[in-house]
Amino acid sequence: MSRRDFLAGAGAGVVLTTGCNSSPVPTVTAPVTPTPATTTADQDLLNFALNLQYLEAEFYLRATTGQGLSSADIGASPGTVTGGTQVTFATPAVQEYALELANDELLHVRYLRKQLGSLAVDRPAIDLTGFSGFAATAGIATAFSPFTDENSFIVGAFLFEEVGVTAFHGAANLFTTRANATSLASMMAIEAYHSGLLRTLLAGLATPYPTYANQISTLRAKLGGGNETPVSALSIVAENNNCAVYERTTDQVLHILYATGAGVVARGGFFPDGVNGKITATAS
Numbered sequence: 001m002s003r004r005d006f007l008a009g010a011g012a013g014v015v016l017t018t019g020c021n022s023s024p025v026p027t028v029t030a031p032v033t034p035t036p037a038t039t040t041a042d043q044d045l046l047n048f049a050l051n052l053q054y055l056e057a058e059f060y061l062r063a064t065t066g067q068g069l070s071s072a073d074i075g076a077s078p079g080t081v082t083g084g085t086q087v088t089f090a091t092p093a094v095q096e097y098a099l100e101l102a103n104d105e106l107l108h109v110r111y112l113r114k115q116l117g118s119l120a121v122d123r124p125a126i127d128l129t130g131f132s133g134f135a136a137t138a139g140i141a142t143a144f145s146p147f148t149d150e151n152s153f154i155v156g157a158f159l160f161e162e163v164g165v166t167a168f169h170g171a172a173n174l175f176t177t178r179a180n181a182t183s184l185a186s187m188m189a190i191e192a193y194h195s196g197l198l199r200t201l202l203a204g205l206a207t208p209y210p211t212y213a214n215q216i217s218t219l220r221a222k223l224g225g226g227n228e229t230p231v232s233a234l235s236i237v238a239e240n241n242n243c244a245v246y247e248r249t250t251d252q253v254l255h256i257l258y259a260t261g262a263g264v265v266a267r268g269g270f271f272p273d274g275v276n277g278k279i280t281a282t283a284s
Helices: 003-008 040-065 092-119 130-138 150-172 178-204 209-223 250-257
Strands: none
Touching: 040 092, 040 150, 040 178, 040 250, 092 150, 092 178, 130 150, 130 209, 150 178, 150 209, 150 250, 178 209, 209 250
């Protein structure tokens, strides 16, 4: 099955049989069996990560196929997803990359749900129209939607991917079970691949798209404790002074995704009713 065929049927519960890359050539490796989360702290962190993956999967699936996650992938009492339409891609390579992103995030959702088992939280309510408000707050004067065209899609993907990288890095040292930390670290590596390619694409786009990305980056820094590198032809890689990946606390991540700065925040932005699980609100 091609990746395109797989994703087109994702909403109908198509079963993946060819591994992460969805190659037409069947994989010969044994399927990965996630190590169960064994402590309450680890379960809370994995569920926090699952909320983020729900958000990314819904964004990419709707942008590439016009459909979201299937009923088998969202829990018994999921929240509603608002917004999100299929993007008309003009460049075959960008469309293929978008399909890979959608495939990866779908599999991350499935992996985490399997790892958590009956403890996996349901998909929270998600508002993909939140991009317009976030962009306006960032200073982007024109009405913005990542579903308008492929360049806008790249900007929207940039908003999420770097949050994912920093969130996973921040959580990695908090796990009590090494196997769980390793699971999240492996997903962080994929998110970092995504981020690097998106930044490369953005650096090569004509104005105003790199400017939009940097306005979003500035707002993320304001809401989420800094930890940003502007996109330019001279700064493709997002890295700190030690040439290492930035990290964010769960508080900082929620401030960004709730699109609200300092103070105790429990909902808003892309999660109008908040995320699900134990880690749902900021401390300050």
